[in-house]
Amino acid sequence: MAQEWSGQTGGTHWMQRALVHWVRHTDIRIMYAVTNLWLVWYMLVRSTERHGAYMFHRRRGRTRLQAACDVYRSFYHFAKAIIDRFAVYAGKSFEVTVENSERYYDKVHDPEGFVMLFSHVGNTEMAAYFLATPDKRMHILTFGGESPEVMSRRAEAMAQNNIGTIIVEPETMSHIYRINEVLQQGEVLTMAADRRMGGAETVCRFMDAEARFPAGPFRICQAIKKPVLLTFVIKESYRSYRVYTEELAPTGDLAQRFAERVEQMALAHPYEWFNFYDFWKGEIKN
């Protein structure tokens, strides 16, 4: 069973191109309905993701049968998240409500830079499109590794929204220089803090067990000493999203506090949990 995220959106290059074309010319509700047929095949062939989702639902107290049904719902929500992402690439828009928007926009208008941490509860990538403003450039820290189609579409959508990327380069450490530069310039650094990609880990208490989180994002927050916002993007209806932001103090127990908030949101929105791999150190016994 995979213990890290593979770092790539599923589907072949041709499928991803076709998806952008279809989503541009089709009501996304039809796309969602068609996805139901494809999901049966996806569930059969994607044993790693299937097991990862199943483990999550078992950990939140569901029976085996309930968890098996929940896996289907999780995949359906995940498929909708991907369709929505491609809808943004195709130029479509969604209704967005930002909770505590005044606090968020106060941060945007403050000359000081800040860090936004994301989890994979909800549609993470959409957060950047929803929260980007012309006033403050946003930079997404990413490992790259996506298909050329996704990278190209993403770059196009980002360029239109004052968003840049910083790709992690372990050999040259060039990303570290860029992180320092953009934050000193008063811009925004965004990064996911719940997917391990091979670097150092930190163990947190998460859903009544020890789970491994990447150590890097939390160490960056503690080193850079800038304000840290935790952000969730939750789908409410086929056309609308709600964005939640809250400030976290960048102190020593940041990873555990992040894990606790992610747990609360994952339990409140269980089908929006998209970390479909072995997140925990051990297996549940019953």
Add this chain to the structure above:
Amino acid sequence: MEQLIEQLKAQIIEALSFEDMTPADIDTDAPLFGEGLGLDSIDALELIMLLDREYGIKLADPKAGKAIFASVRTMAEYISTHRTK
């Protein structure tokens, strides 16, 4: 130069929270990354910020940074010729 090296070692220990270490434990010519002190990329971020905060040096070029952060001595040599405070 020797005074600057000792001061820099103390600043590195403080910035990286090496609580059980003293300046005498750091080899002036040992590599900072990999073998030697064994620092990683996020420690590099701390060092970049240290140079800015303490010496007014802003580093933005990873290639230059690799040479500057080769050892405490190379750092001190760079600081002595480029410091603005």
